[in-house]
Every structure is written in C-alpha cells, then in structure tokens.
Amino acid sequence: MRLRRVFGHYPTGVVVVAALSDGEPYGFTVNSFTSVSLDPPIVGFCAAHTSSTWPRIRDAGAFTISLLSVGQEQVCRSFAAKGSDRFSGVEWSMKEGGHPGIDGALAWIDCVLDDCHLVGDHELILARVVSMTTNDVDDDPLVFHGGRLGRLCAGTLATASGNARACRGSPAS
Template identity: 55%
Template structure:
C-alpha cells in the first residue's frame, strides 16, 4: 500500500531525498588529472542530454571540495561503474579519503583517469556549468568513449542493487503491452538518447 501525504503539509528535505531515492540510477566516477594528480568523485545524477552534439550532464554539490579542482582541469572522464564496484563507489563518495589509493586506472584520450573494470568510459570537455540551488549542473561534451560488456552498478532506495534484464525479443508481442505503449508516447523518443535506442529496439521487435 502506498503511503500518502497531506498536500497542505510542507514536505521536508528528507521527504524530498527519500522520494527521489526511489528512482533507480547508475553510479559513475567523474575524474580528472589536476596538477599531475588524479581527483575524482562519485555521482549518481548522471544522464545523457544530446546526441548532436554528444552531451552528458551531472549535478554536483556546491560544497564539494573536489569539483573545483576538476573544473579547473577543463575536462574529465566519466567511468560508469560495474556491478561489484560497491566499495570503490563508497571510497569516491567519502570525504577526506585518499580516493585513488589502490585504484587501478589509466589515462584516457583527454589525459584523465579511466577506472579499470568500469562498464564504460566517456572522455569529456566541460561544455557549460549552470547554478541550480545548492548544486551546479555540469554539461560535458563527449569526445571519446569505450564500452565493455559488463553489468552496471545500480543505486536504489539508499542501497546498491542488481540489474535483472528481461529477454524481450523472446516474448510474444501481445505480452509486451507496456513496452509498446511506452514506445508510442508522444515525445518520449526524443527525450534522451536512451529512449531513442529503446524506441528503435521496440520497432525491430
């Protein structure tokens, strides 16, 4: 049973965070080499923005001590973390930690750290930074990427989660009404590159 709230009662910051935490996300490490040393932070507010030009975005707390250094570098690499990289994620989310201690990484085409074992790497330059309340919205232009066939690390409800995929190609058309309806919603196929891919996939099936 879903718990309801009285609309007349103001919601708290905790209500807001808990509610948005029900939206499953992936987790990435945004990293750059700054003054010959690697710097990075964990982010779960990462998303695709545009195909032409290829843009991605993430949000970072204005109180972050790491982001100003990455911003000075003018670019960064996004490493999409893989299932099983929970501890690595926690390290990059911790304050005061030596985040790259014991972490294997290599320099990408932009010279910034690509975390070994990640699902994918996207090498970006900073396209734009906008102020948004207590966060900044960072747009990055992707100049290079590498994809590996690995399951992704997910975050949901304050916990790490596993991805379970459904072999939709093996299911009869009549058993997928929700997917068909999703593909037909006006505007959804242009909302993000993800929906472009989903729409094309459903058309093929």
C-alpha cells in the same frame, strides 16, 4: 528529507568523474549522470556546492566518466568518501582524453566541460563528449536505489508488461 525519500524510489546509475589537476588524480562518485543530447553528444551531472573535488576537476576543463559495474561497489564508496585518498587501492589508467578512468568499468566517456549552472545547492554541469570506449565485460551496471547499491539485471530485465519481479532477490556482487 521528503524529496530524498521520494527520489529514492527512482533508480540511477553510478559513475566516477575524474580528472588530472596539477598532475594529481581527483575524482568523485555521481549518481545524477544523464545523457542530454545526441547531436551534438552532451552529458550532464550535478555536483554539490560543498564539494572540494569538483572545483579541481572543473579547473582541469576536461575529465573521464567511468560507468561503474556491479562489482565496483567498493570503488563507488571510496570515491564518495570525504577526506580520503580516493584512488588508493583502486586500479585506474589514463584514457584517450588524458584523464583517469577506473579499470573494470563498463564504459568510459571522455568529456570537455561545456557549461555550469548554479542551481540551488548544486552545480549542473554540461559536458561535450569527445570520445567513448566500452569494456568487453559482460556485467551489470551498478545502480543506486532506495538508499542502497545494487544491480540492474540486464540479462533478465523484464518488460513493463512482463514479469516485473524477474530481478527480485538478485544481490549485488
């Protein structure tokens, strides 16, 4: 699909959205996550209409978003897989909002569902931020670009007018 190829040129961060529903943890990988508003703090992401996980999280009405680090590529893949126990082998803990957060993530954002809009083959989800926590790890964020997972080399990030190839060749951990 041409649109997918074109947007493959645009890097995105990777997060896991997770909630408890009927006492069970549910979660899925999202790379369409964004900040929408600073005042009030609102974030957004998209979920496919075909997702069997999103309805469980939506029904919970609240969730935790874990911002994945470059060392969490396998976590990303686990939560993107269909029909599997996504939490199997993944370390997680309950966050302030009462929902699962992935251990080792760069940060966690506890949210309350604000609004959903049907848009094409996805739902656009808007959520109000109720609390945030950062991890004290010095790691790079996990990034999706060109159909691959990798790293944004924050420690060597070049300015637009500087050395644009500063991160070339830096593999994902």
